Amino acid sequence: MHADIWYGVLGELDRLPPARRRKADNVVRLAIRLLCSVDPTRDQWDARELAAVHTMGHGWAVEGWPLDQLLELLGKVCGEAVVVWAQVSEITTERYKAFTETGNRFMRTLLRGYQEVPPSTAARGAGNPQVARALLRGQAAPDGENLAPAYTVMAFRTLTPQPTKSVLAGELRPGVLTVLCPWGGYALVPAEDERSGHAECTRIHALLPEPSWAGVSWRETGQLPAGRIEAVDVVASALASRRPPGCYLLGDVLVEYAVLAQPSVATMLAAKIEPVTRHPTLLTTLHALVATDGNRSKAAADLIIHRSTLDYRLRKIQQLTGYDPTSLRELQILSTALAAHEATVSPLPPLSTDNGSE
Numbered sequence: 001m002h003a004d005i006w007y008g009v010l011g012e013l014d015r016l017p018p019a020r021r022r023k024a025d026n027v028v029r030l031a032i033r034l035l036c037s038v039d040p041t042r043d044q045w046d047a048r049e050l051a052a053v054h055t056m057g058h059g060w061a062v063e064g065w066p067l068d069q070l071l072e073l074l075g076k077v078c079g080e081a082v083v084v085w086a087q088v089s090e091i092t093t094e095r096y097k098a099f100t101e102t103g104n105r106f107m108r109t110l111l112r113g114y115q116e117v118p119p120s121t122a123a124r125g126a127g128n129p130q131v132a133r134a135l136l137r138g139q140a141a142p143d144g145e146n147l148a149p150a151y152t153v154m155a156f157r158t159l160t161p162q163p164t165k166s167v168l169a170g171e172l173r174p175g176v177l178t179v180l181c182p183w184g185g186y187a188l189v190p191a192e193d194e195r196s197g198h199a200e201c202t203r204i205h206a207l208l209p210e211p212s213w214a215g216v217s218w219r220e221t222g223q224l225p226a227g228r229i230e231a232v233d234v235v236a237s238a239l240a241s242r243r244p245p246g247c248y249l250l251g252d253v254l255v256e257y258a259v260l261a262q263p264s265v266a267t268m269l270a271a272k273i274e275p276v277t278r279h280p281t282l283l284t285t286l287h288a289l290v291a292t293d294g295n296r297s298k299a300a301a302d303l304i305i306h307r308s309t310l311d312y313r314l315r316k317i318q319q320l321t322g323y324d325p326t327s328l329r330e331l332q333i334l335s336t337a338l339a340a341h342e343a344t345v346s347p348l349p350p351l352s353t354d355n356g357s358e
Contacts, residue, residue, distance in 0.1 A: 004087075005032050008080035012073050017207060019171050020065055024073060027056050031074055031106055035081040038098045050109055057113025067114050071107060078103040132177035132188050133353045138225040147221055148175060148190035152197025154247070155231035155351055156205060156214040157184030157239075164208060171207050173200070179353055184212070186228065186351065194218040194249070202247045211245040213238050232351055233257055241339040242287065255332065256339045266340040273337035275320040285313045286325065290335045294328050 009028060016024055030052060060070060082099055134141050141147055161182040168178065177188040187204055191197030201216045208214075215234025219227035230250060237253035237260055238246070250257060259265050276282050285303065289310075292298040300310040314325045321337075323330040 002032055002036055004084045005035070005077060005080045008084070009073065009076050012076060016069070017168075017171050023056070023059060024070060027053075027060075027070065027110070028073065028077055030056070031077050031103075032081070034102055034106060035078065035099065038095065038102050053106055053109040054113035057110035057115075058117060059113075060110075061114040061117035067111070070110070074103070074107060074110075128177045129179040132179040132186060135177070135188060135221065135224045136179065136186060136228045136353050150191060150218065150220045151177075151188040151224060151227070152191045152194065152201055152216050152218045153224060153227035153231045154187040154189060154201040154204065154214050154216045155184070155228065155235050156187070156208060156212055157235055157351055158209060158212050159239075168204070168207060172204070176200075176204075181351060181353075184351055186231075186353070188224065191218060198247070198249060205247040213243070213245055214247040216247060216249060228353075233261065236260065236343065237339065240343040241335065242291075242342070255336055259336050259340055260343055266343065269333075269337035269340040270344045272321055272323070273334065273341050276317055277341060279316075279320075282313055282317055282320070285310065286317055286334060286338065289314070289325055289331065290338065294326070294331050296326070 006028070013021055013024060013028065030049070034049065057067075060067065078099065082096070085095070085099075131141050131147075133139075135147075135151075136153070164180050164185060172178065172187070175190045179186050187201065189197050189200045189204070191200065197218050198216055201214060205212060205214045213235050215231040215236075215238065217227040217230040217234065234248050234250055234253055234257060237256040238248045240260065241253060241256045243253070259269060276286060285299070288299040288303050289296065292302065296310055296314075297307060300307045303310065317334070318324045321334065323334050325331050325334055
């Protein structure tokens with residue numbers, strides 16, 4: 001019975017973030033054990049089991065995780081227990097009442113442990129959006145806040161609005177500040193240097209809904225507004241240049257960043273590539289060549305065309321732009337022109353520090 005109930009709720013458990021899943025796993029296993037030992041003729045609970053459930057509720061609150069999700073999961077556990085028991089034996093009215101009382105008692109005890117944690121402690125995992133907004137805007141933080149000397153600003157975004165708050169809840173280390181908006185948001189990660197800050201931002205990025213892109217910039221606390229601008233521009237450059245989802249530093253997109261920061265240069269390059277954008281086949285071919293760093297054989301294989309067909313298309317691109325795609329130096333110019341074009345025709349929604357919809 002234990003295994004059957006477990007497999008019935010495994011899908012729900014797998015949808016939880018890793019840290020939350022580990023704690024929920026322990027809660028569910030204890031609930032299953034108690035439900036499988038239900039005996040209408042006697043009370044199966046002892047002081048140790050009551051203490052264990054109470055402690056689990058307490059720990060869940062300390063992490064700042066909402067209890068609704070856990071209660072829904074436990075409700076499914078109770079439902080699965082009734083179904084599984086019905087498959088192996090007749091459920092009498094007394095046994096059904098015992099199931100119900102066991103489930104209710106489990107949730108009441110869990111709730112008592114959860115409610116004993118002061119709200120200020122339970123909110124630890126929320127990321128202090130009020131403080132994050134103030135720092136990113138260059139405003140004074142609320143009195144009493146213990147700020148780090150420096151932070152890595154991580155601007156992260158998706159191409160479609162996604163719920164990020166529930167994913168990050170409980171997964172952030174102490175001191176990390178966040179502010180979220182529908183298209184992504186910001187994380188301020190305390191860090192002594194760029195290297196350690198980037199490593200932690202890479203870990204946070206791995207938790208985000210896919211696909212997601214992030215730009216990071218390390219700054220002393222008083223310079224965080226400049227870090228915010230740089231991080232946003234880095235992630236915009238990564239998206240405009242069609243980089244794969246990842247966590248990027250300025251050095252990773254330096255050419256694209258420099259061009260996009262100069263509107264007159266970006267406009268000139270976008271105009272250079274515009275004739276190619278009118279021919280979808282040529283545009284796809286150029287993107288494939290850029291993605292393979294100029295490797296024509298690999299680009300032809302990726303496009304599933306003959307090498308001679310690829311070379312013909314590349315000559316057409318050279319005729320239209322004046323730049324030879326088979327030259328690595330001129331391919332870099334074409335690649336940057338593509339990024340300028342993407343940024344011009346597909347501007348991204350802003351990453352706001354105002355209250356989001358989450």
